[in-house]
Amino acid sequence: METTKNKSKNVFTNRNFRLVFFGALVSELGSALYSFAVSFYILEISNNNAFLQGLYLALCGVMLLLATPVGGVLGDRFNKGAIMFICDYIKGGLIILGTGAMLLFNMNSVHMAVLFIVGALGNVVGGIFSPAAGALFPHIVDETKLQQANSYFTIKSALLGILGVVLAAVLYSVLPVCTLFMIVGVCYVLSGVSEMFIRYKEESREEKLTLRLALSDMGDGMKYLMEKKAIMVFMLSILFINFFFTPVASNFIPFFIKTEVAPAPSYLFDGFLKPEMWSSVVSVMIGISSLISAAVLSAKAQEEKCGKKVSIILCVIALVMVGLTASYWALVDKGVSLNAFLIVFCLGSLVIGYSLPSINIPVSTMFMRVVDKDKLSKVGSITNVLSQGLIPIATALAGIILQHFGSTMLLLACTIGFAFTALFMLFNKEVRTV
16 A cells, blocks of 8 residues: 655656546546537527526536635545545536436426536535645655646646547537536546545544634635735736636637537538537647647756746737737638638647646646645635636626627737736736745
């Protein structure tokens, strides 16, 4: 039985890391299939109602945020591996039960209600799962291998970005949606099986968890974070970065494909790509470049500070967003060339994909190194709330903007907000010290 951190050269020799890695691989595959299918299925059964799609995303985001602080308290008091596999079993069961209800009642209104209920409850479970999973690495991986471990997880996500979304597009095209949802439920159950065998030394706590104690723990986590002023400023900046970037991926892409690509008399590679598969093409571009970037970072030494470098990379992404917005207005809105925009979008996705690991990996590694291990789950849950807190509002507003003003206005608003936030981070002294 492996109960200590493995200090050998490659983190994959660590049994616990392998169990976490392969469990996450299966569950994230299920998540990729489900997210793809739900986004398009809601538009399909609602006659391309962008507001309903945005409302679904907002509801899921709110439930995730409400549950995350609770997950932070539980993650610091109970076995993190146990929390993970229990949550995966529950989430798999929710999806399987919801799919069964959809099969029994073949009505669009019932299907919509089931998707909203499963989405809300599933994100409650996800909010409890994430802090435990995010705080597990320092307990099972040597500190000098944290960047390598985070890099491998990014490589995994990039591979899923390449293969998972392609598989999702193909399966969505050839299988009944309920069959696809059943596959997703099984993926979560299999992930839970892998996580059941994670073993590490857990510090026991004698006091019984009560509501008062849980609220006290949340307060301690917030107080601890307030003392880390630089991290606080950094996370609040990321809050607005996510606010302006998330609608482009979550709202714009499915809406653009349904309203511009699908009705077009012809589009790039229409001989063998169905419209929905263009969402996969964009994800593949991001996945390929992210894979290369993460592989490069996995071989590099950990850096002490990452704030300035991250800010510069965010400014590069802001420039890409400016180009994409201008291209959409000039090529799609003006009816010049849908195909030209698809090419520009893919090129922009390559740049964004290469940039993301250079942000996520150093930030995650820095956080795991500087925060005390016995506070990592609750502090991590608070930073997740801080960084993700405005996403439900962003996706709901994006749905309204798309429905009433169109894609150009959404892209323009997101680009301006993202660019101003990136420039703020670049010139902020506190961010530079992180």
